[in-house]
Amino acid sequence: MAAYQIPCTGCCDCLPCPAEVPIPEVFAVYNRFLAGEDEEAVRAYAGIENAAGACIRCSRCEKACPAGIGISAMMFEIREEMEDA
Numbered sequence: 001m002a003a004y005q006i007p008c009t010g011c012c013d014c015l016p017c018p019a020e021v022p023i024p025e026v027f028a029v030y031n032r033f034l035a036g037e038d039e040e041a042v043r044a045y046a047g048i049e050n051a052a053g054a055c056i057r058c059s060r061c062e063k064a065c066p067a068g069i070g071i072s073a074m075m076f077e078i079r080e081e082m083e084d085a
Ligand code: SF4
Pocket: 016, 017, 018, 019, 020, 021, 023, 054, 055, 056, 057, 058, 059, 060, 061, 062, 071, 072, 075
């Protein structure tokens, strides 16, 4: 795993998200993208309902994340990279 990948453990403490973003799934797919699995990751991302673009930046998830991930900022970045490309 590359050092810059999102340190999400998949614990799901951040769920449920009011916008129904499947946060750990979005991060897992984005980590695959960062690892160079571009085509597979783009395909998997397209299959996610309520992906990063659905985030309303409420920050609810961030208070619950034991890894201290800046989730809403990451969702913004992921949307830019995966949806607006
Ligand atoms: S900040 Fe975004 S991802 Fe986190 S709970 Fe709110 S809507 Fe969901």
